[in-house]
Amino acid sequence: MATMGLIESPEVGKAERMMMEDKLTSLPDEILQHILSFLDTKMAVQTSVVCKRLRYLWVSLPVLSIDSESFRYYSSFSDFVLSVLSRKDASSNICKFWFDISNPIYSSIQMCIDSHDLFEPLVKRVIDHVVDHGVQHLSFHFPRIVDELPRLFYCQSLKTLELLEIIIPPNTNLDFHTLTSLHLVKCSFILDGEGTLDPFQCCFNLKNLVISDCRIPSRVKSFEISAPQLTNLTISRMEHVRNLNPHCKIVLTSTKIASFKFVESHILEFSIPALPFIESVDVDAVLADYLFGNEGLAKRKFVSHLIEMLRAIGGAEIVGLSFETLTMLSKFPDVLRCPSLFSRMKVLKVKVPHGPSSFTIPDKIITSLFSGSPTKDFKVEHLKKQQGRAQERLNI
Template sequence: MVKKVKMKGVDRISSLPDSILSHILSSLSTKAAVRTSVLSTRWRNLFTLVSNLNFEFDEQHIHWRKRHKRSTVKSFMCFVDRLLFFHTVNVDKFRLACGKRVDSDRIYGWISAALRRGVKHLDINITLDKFTLPGALFTCRTLVTLKLDSGFVLHVPKAVHFPYLETLHLKSVEFFNDDSVSSLFSGCISLQDVVIEKCNMENISNFNISHHFLKKLTILYSFDCSNCWLMIDTPNLVYFKYKDHVAAGYSLENLASTVSADIQFLIEDEDLHDVTAFFKGICIVRSLILSLDSLKLLLGCESIPVFSTMVELKIFKIWSENHWWSSSMDEGLETLLSRSPELEKLSFPQVVLSSRPEQVPSCLLFKLKAIEILNFKDDEDCIRKAKYILKNGGALENFTMHTYLCEGKRLKMSKVLLASPMKSNHCNFLIL
């Protein structure tokens, strides 16, 4: 018979190997990891083995007197200095977030220290007016992820070499000139995911994203892009999201591999812009999301392209659209449906279906399996639209309508529509 022996007062965690303990500490905040040094002699220097470093100093939440502010900023800088001085291993993740009160020379040195330690994932969020990134950053062979969130001008040298960089996120960056953009993307030979958010395009005439391996591209809320041409040449792009103002012009080439596109044009006036080249570039997608303004721009193109491979389409209203849909629109969703022969899944606000064309779109006759109508009302126009769909939807399997009506009115509407002719014999009908 084996006796169970209870070992009281034994610190089993401290007996673990350094590699395991450093891995545990890497899951904590950097400050918490350093605080463990007071636990015992065993823990005194373990924080120097942590591979994930996160330094964050939020000046907005400091409400003390100026002297205390200076003291707090100095304490933060000394803390980062000491930790990096004693740090002995390579850095996997390095994040730095601080404001204008932190000395720029210190920031330059901290980033340089991370680069010397073979950092793989670098996340810099600073708000300095004038700051130059270390030149060693642009030839860092270890970087896999680079995220820059800052208000300074990004001046990229010609000699850029990121052999393993896969993810590039740029936010609130002002590009120095066209050459900075082209140098940056040409030096990232393994790039797969790019996010350009709230960047200033004032100095750019051609924003050229040309990359053979890029798979995901997101462009959001650019500033001063009205005089800038957007040029995209990405033969292996799978996902494309564009939520931005209309640029001066577009050149979208080699996007045949794009599976999904989310297009949300931000329009501040009622004038329609010519974005024909933009939509011709993405017309080979399988799944397309469009805001109401984007649909309006598409229908206003000189020549609406045929979306020959699109099987899923979603139309929706975004918060920044200060209008709904004009009832006087000559063309509505029905025009786009006539150019989407393979469409199988459709979601849209009922108001964008402006008319019921005599020549029924072929996708409604033979392909559409699921239709979802948003903001459905109990007026005659809405009822006629629903009857039109039921009468011609030969492949329809699911027909869902979302409404704000009470239960009694929904039941009454349901009886009316169920009594109307249906082309499909296996359609599930639902009013929510």
């Protein structure tokens, strides 16, 4: 048993094992359940064979963490999932549910079956269980289209949702009325026809939204973010061609945003309203040189989009800008016209690629950034930019 390796180790004598088992079984149910909650559900179920005291504790755990990685075949994985869901204590709600079915778990026979038909009954069963058992925090990783996704819209208990590699059914708005946090990673939208995509308009209670490396159809001319209570918005790893049309406009209508992050992303055109509550911004924009070659006018147009975005979020007091962003601005100094970009900035955090000694801010950029600030008592923090692209996940 991987989780109980110390108990079953041959180096530990029978007396020691009995002593450890006595200590374990003497703990209150609440403590034991808390410990088991940190385990993968498969491991938690396996602990039931360690002793009678643990035999049925897993059925009332408030956390489920099911990952297909430890299963060789889909059939065994499906049987396990259905068995767990059917044996869970119906009187105890599941607070957190991680469900990952992203690994290749097909046998040679199952490979011949249409994957959508193969997975659909299991996915439907899982979503039904989420809706019926008071799940508050769900992380769902499934790199296929999910026809049953709208069923989650009616889950009154769901507060935090993370979707990874989900293909959202055509023309489906994400109408999560009760959701407060939504994290979309490598998800794909499908739009019949062309025009505007506004998937969050019915997320009436959404406060935290992360859109990371998602695919938006090239036919979309305007991608709207209109959740009325939105407070924290992060857009990350969005690249031209790979993720969306370079000429797609991001239209932000939420006026309550206090934190805005646009990181590791190609420059996009934004339409942003007045943001009276904006406090902090973090911008790490990239100019897609491979799209423009030596076309200076095209580059200038996209840098103008960047400057207009910075002006729109210019009421922030805490500002984070990457080395690449500042370098880009310094190459087009004539587009930095008055009024200054930031009117209330007190702190500038600069992300540099190597270290503080390798970077200085050009005077012309300092003038443009800070000339309108009511105070000169700001500081520059040199932050070493993190290597790689570690996935930012919801804290659920």
